[in-house]
Amino acid sequence: MRKIWWKILCIVIIFYVIIMGFMGPVPRLAIINESIRNTYFHVALWLAMTTLLFTSMVFSIRYLNKGRIDDDDIASEIAKSAIFFGILGCLTGSVWANYTWGDPWPNDPKLNGAAVGILIYLAYLLLRSSFEDEQRRARISSVYNIFAFAVFIPIIYILPRLTDSLHPGSGGNSTFGSYDFDNDIRKVFYPAIIGYILLGLWLAELRIRIKQINRVREEALIDAGKL
Amino acid sequence: MKRISLILLTLLAVSGNLFAQAAEAPVAMADKLREDGKIWVVVAVVAVIFAGIAINMLRIDSKLRKIEKELNIK
Numbered sequence: 001m002r003k004i005w006w007k008i009l010c011i012v013i014i015f016y017v018i019i020m021g022f023m024g025p026v027p028r029l030a031i032i033n034e035s036i037r038n039t040y041f042h043v044a045l046w047l048a049m050t051t052l053l054f055t056s057m058v059f060s061i062r063y064l065n066k067g068r069i070d071d072d073d074i075a076s077e078i079a080k081s082a083i084f085f086g087i088l089g090c091l092t093g094s095v096w097a098n099y100t101w102g103d104p105w106p107n108d109p110k111l112n113g114a115a116v117g118i119l120i121y122l123a124y125l126l127l128r129s130s131f132e133d134e135q136r137r138a139r140i141s142s143v144y145n146i147f148a149f150a151v152f153i154p155i156i157y158i159l160p161r162l163t164d165s166l167h168p169g170s171g172g173n174s175t176f177g178s179y180d181f182d183n184d185i186r187k188v189f190y191p192a193i194i195g196y197i198l199l200g201l202w203l204a205e206l207r208i209r210i211k212q213i214n215r216v217r218e219e220a221l222i223d224a225g226k227l
Numbered sequence: 228m229k230r231i232s233l234i235l236l237t238l239l240a241v242s243g244n245l246f247a248q249a250a251e252a253p254v255a256m257a258d259k260l261r262e263d264g265k266i267w268v269v270v271a272v273v274a275v276i277f278a279g280i281a282i283n284m285l286r287i288d289s290k291l292r293k294i295e296k297e298l299n300i301k
Contacts, residue, residue, distance in 0.1 A: 002301070007288070011281045018277060022270045028254035202284065209291050216298050 002205075010198035017044075017192045025184045032100050039185060040192045042092045045085050046114075048196030050153075052082035052204075053121075057149040060142035072138035073211050075145060076128060077204040079121060085200055086118045101166055110160035110167045117152045124148055 021040040029036060059075035062068075093111065098104040105111060127144055131137030160167060257266070295301070 002292075004288075007285070014277060014281075015274060018273050019270055022266060022273070026256075028256055030254055033255055034257045206284070206287055206291065209295065212300060213291070213294055213298060216300055220298075 013191050013195035020188045038096050040188050044192035045089045047193045049082045049085040051197050052200045060145040063142050077207045081200040081203040083121045108166045109163050110165045113155040117156050120148050
């Protein structure tokens with residue numbers, strides 16, 4: 001993962017999304033008007049977050065399988081960048097909701113579900129920080145991470161669809177795919193998701209490397225008998 | 228890998244023209260902004276900001292690489 005090409009790809013994709021996201025053609029819809037362009041920036045953020053959390057869970061499972069501490073480092077740092085995206089997603093969603101639904105935080109099951117989901121993952125970070133022993137921390141928080149993802153998906157994607165929600169695809173609302181999601185949007189939306197995923201991985205990778213550097217230096221100190 | 232991405236790229240290019248949109252209803256959009264051409268200024272500003280962030284991240288990346296080389300990590 002230390003290769004540079006996917007980082008360049010990430011930058012190129014995000015530039016494409018920024019330029020096409022503002023200038024590209026979009027369907028003309030009442031009430032949301034130009035704010036449909038938020039699909040590229042807000043909705044893509046959530047999908048990237050979900051993908052990152054899934055990746056984090058995969059590495060947690062791998063840690064439990066193989067017991068290598070590196071896998072736990074990767075899982076926790078990817079989860080951290082996913083949480084970062086989630087908080088940004090809540091904030092951007094609030095701005096969008098304020099101007100289209102008339103309230104920065106309407107009592108919408110999807111919003112409350114997202115908030116609960118983020119709290120669950122904040123608890124994951126809290127759990128991690130409460131252990132001194134590395135292996136113990138890794139084992140328990142890996143198990144927690146798997147459960148957290150298993151709760152997160154129903155809370156954010158399934159439950160809101162069973163009740164009335166303002167978000168598309170819930171209650172009586174149609175999904176994005178059926179009416180408004182034309183090919184012009186798809187051409188920017190899918191690259192946007194990939195761009196965000198790569199950006200999240202990049203952020204996580206930087207932190208993983210710092211962690212590894214710290215570990216190597218600590219070991220060197222222990223070898224030298226200074227600790 | 229190369230062939231698959233080439234096929235995907237052609238599919239993407241072709242799919243754009245398949246569904247022409249129906250007649251437009253008069254919905255308020257930022258047409259004026261685009262006519263005046265000034266929206267490009269905003270796009271440019273956002274692009275510059277992101278370029279700054281990207282350069283910053285690349286520099287952190289290269290700094291980390293230097294430290295890793297010193298410590299002989301992979």
